[in-house]
Structure formats: C-alpha cells, structure tokens
Amino acid sequence: MGNQVEKLTHLNYKEVPTADPTGMDRDEGPRIGVSYIFSNDDDELEQQQDSVHDLGGENPALQPYDPQLHEVECSVYYRDECIYQKSFSEEDAQLEEGDEGGGGHLSTYTPENLLNRCKPGDLVEFVCQAQYPHWVVYVGDFQVVHLHRLEVVNSFLTDASQGRRGRIANQLYRYKPLSPAVVVRNALEQVGCKDRDLSWRNSECFAAWCRYGKREFKIGGELRIGKQPYRLQIRLGDKRSHTLEFQSLEDLIMEKRRNDQIGRAAVIQELS
Template sequence: MGNHGDKPAPLTYAEVPTTDPDPGEDTPRIGVSYVFATDDDDDEEEDQDQDRDEHGEEKGAWPEGEHRRRDDELPCAVFHREECVYEKKSPAETLAPEQLLHTCRPGDLVEFVAAGQYPHWTVYVGGSQVVHLHRAEVKSSFLGQASQGRRGRVVNEVYRFRPLSPDAVVQKALEQVGITGRDLSWRNSECFAAWCKFGRREFKMGGELRIGKQPYRLKLHLPGKQCHVLEFQSLEDLIMERRRNDQIGKVAVIQELASHLNHEGGASMTTQHELC
C-alpha cells in the first residue's frame, strides 16, 4: 500500500522526457511514464445485462447490492506540502443517471461509483452527453451509457484547484475525443476529467519530476479519530492509491492497514499512524 517497502511496485516505470503541450507551459520536464494500462476502464464490463433506450438510459433496475454505500467510503484528504488540494469528507449522496441529468451543467465532473469497482469520472458537456476515458480511449457517450448502471454524483468541489471556465472545460474535453492507446496522456478516468476541469499538468502521465522527494501526503481518516498518512512523489501515484482504496472499500482498507502496522511494528519513513 502506498510506498510500503515490503511490497513490490505494482507497475513498471520507464523514465522519459515529457513536456506539457498546453500553451504557456512549454518548459521540458523529466518525468516517469507508466507502461500503459488503466486502473479502471479495462476492468469494467462493456454491458451490464441491462436493457437501455436509445439514449443509453436503463430500463431495468440495477441490483441494490451493486450500489456503493456511503458508509463504505473512507474519508480522506490530500496535501501538497502544507496545502490541502483534495478532501473527501462524508461522501456525497449518489443519484441515478436520470436524476443526474436534471442537476448537471456543462463543465461539471461526474463520478460514478459501485461496490467493488474503481470510480469512473466523466465530464458533462451538455445535451445528455459526457466525455470520458474508457478502455484506453477518450469517448463521447450519453451519460446513462457511461454510467453502466452505476449511481453518480457531481464532484466539482473535491479538488481545491482553481477550475477553468465551464466553456473551457467542455472545449478541452471535446478536443480529446478519439485519442487512444499510447497517445493518451492520462492514467485513468479521474486524471483525465480533472485535467479537463483544472488544466494542471500534475494529472498527466509524467507531469511531475520524481527525484526522491515525497511532497504529497494522503491522510486517511479512520474510526476513533485516528489518521493514517502515506507519502508520495507525485499526485498521479497518490490518485492511483486513493482509487484503489475506493475500489476495495473502507473495511478492507482498515484491515489492510492493521495488518501492515502489525507486520512493521510501528510507523516507517513513508507511513504514519496518528491522532487526527
């Protein structure tokens, strides 16, 4: 978990020079690029055995057991040095896709969640359509189709970066439609959607220099006013760990932490257990 030294790294890295093509940010950066794979999209089933109408909306009810319960999500916060850049307190209530269509505005970020699955992030661009990274391709889909039966919520506020204007977010998302495979610059659907919303290179593969420093901290809020802190070299790495926690659920994360702390016999340089 995180940077625990007793576990092998889940991915192979290759060091490559990278640049951010955004106007005004043409300074070369040496970063680390993942061998391409996605943490969520390749694990999703294309069809969920649900009948859908011509807009991708479900006709049948989704099994209740597949819904992610709010009490199964672990509250957490992300810090870059001393600045809080992300916070998930008590997770927001989720809505069915047809309800989301009445609340979404162009430029909104929409997160779809279900038990045992990685969260799937999309950018709402209007006209019942979203743009999202799915199965190694940036696609434009109907919101109901992109949900694949999961409930969702608008998550504009979890990241604390200054957002682009709604028009700029929509334009940024639409300009990426059709990009596939090794031409992709984002590790998962969340990184893609957040990059569209905030335009920050930290969300792109190789967007930050990894030189041994660990400026990012993921603070997990545990029962009994306890916190567990993990440190990371890049926001990209931290997002991968936080999404894994969301996928396995609160109980599994707490059990995993207890097992690790018992094995280590206490805290290490890259993991801390403390009172909140």
C-alpha cells in the same frame, strides 16, 4: 498531524524515463520526469468488471449502495496545502447549496436524476461497490466525454453510467477550475484519442485535467527527484488516520482509486 508517516511499499512498479508530455511551463521551464507504470491499470480492470453491468445491470451485491459504508474518507496534501478532500463529516465537508447534513455533496443520484442537476463543465463521478470510480465531463445535451477502455469517447450520460449511481464531483479537488466553456472544449478536443496517444492513466485524471488544466494529472507530468511532496491521509475512524507519501499526484491518485475499489472495510483491515 500527529500520526505516523509511512512510505508506500505494497505496489509493484517500474521506472520508465519519459519526456514531459506538455512541453514548456510558463513559470518553471521544461521538466523531464519518470513515469511509474503500475502492473494494474484500473482502466483495463474496469473493462473486465464492466461485463457484469453490460448484462442487464445484474450484480451479486444486492444491497443498496451506501457511500458512507463503502467509500474511503481521505484528504490529499501537496506539502501543507489540502488539494483534495472526501469527507462525510459536517465539520469538514463543503456543502452544495440545497444539501442537508454532513457530506451532502457526496450524496449519489440515479443517472436520470443527474441529468437534471448537471451543467456543462461539471465533473461526474459514478460509483459502485467493488469497482473503480468512473469520472466523466458533462458537455451538455445529455452527453459526457470520458476516458473509457483506453479511448476518450463521447457518450450519453445514462450510457456512461452503466447503471451506476453518481455525484457531481466539482468540490472534491480544491484547485481553481477553468471556465465551463474551456472545460467543455478541453474534453471535446480529446475525443478519439486512444492507446499510446493518451496522456492520462485513468478516467479521473482525464476529467480533472479537463476541469483544472494542470499538468500534474498527465502521465509523466511531474519531475521525480526522490522527494515525496504529496501525502494521502486516510481516515480509519475513531480519530485515527494513516498517511502515505508519494512523489507525484498521478501515483497518489492510482493508490486512492485502488482504495476506492477494494472498499473501506478492506482498507481499514489492511492498514490496521
């Protein structure tokens, strides 16, 4: 890829042995992994930041939210396969039917507008400046299932948004999705799961697991043996990029979400 590959060193974590939460894999047999427990769990941080929106939606940042200004463009690779991409360029973006211009699938809408666009089984990503993205699974009848404050809950989409704009996020991950009925069933079966019974570290991992069914989204779902097969390529502009390597998809998602929370300008400054 032509750019310098560096190891991620700025996160604080500790290794805790953990049994594979999903048991046997039909193709690869059992795995015993290591879970990296980060000092900052974004689900806990969301609880603190949500208090601003709980007070009538007031926010010190009065400027309209602009995805291209605040969000970090990036691609995720497992070995040489691209498994996730967020890009506003017309060349890279896979446009939804009816979208116009580059990155049309990353357009954001009000919660009320989203209700007219969502179908059961869709993933929705709510975004706001200086907050972690919040992912939900649309299950029909104006309702979603999501991991919120360390519990899987069933809410109305408008309540789950907490006033944030959102987008249908089906196209970000490039895995083959399960059928809509299975996605909805996966989500509804987990309602009520909380605290130590949870198998997902954040709302994105939970929603993606519901749609794709991959154990890699679960806590301790992958074996860590020193290799770093996952790469997060962050676009810095002017055809420059920076690449970080990870042992697991779970660890990579934690870093990607941290970048989303601090914003594009801070990430560029940090990596320059």
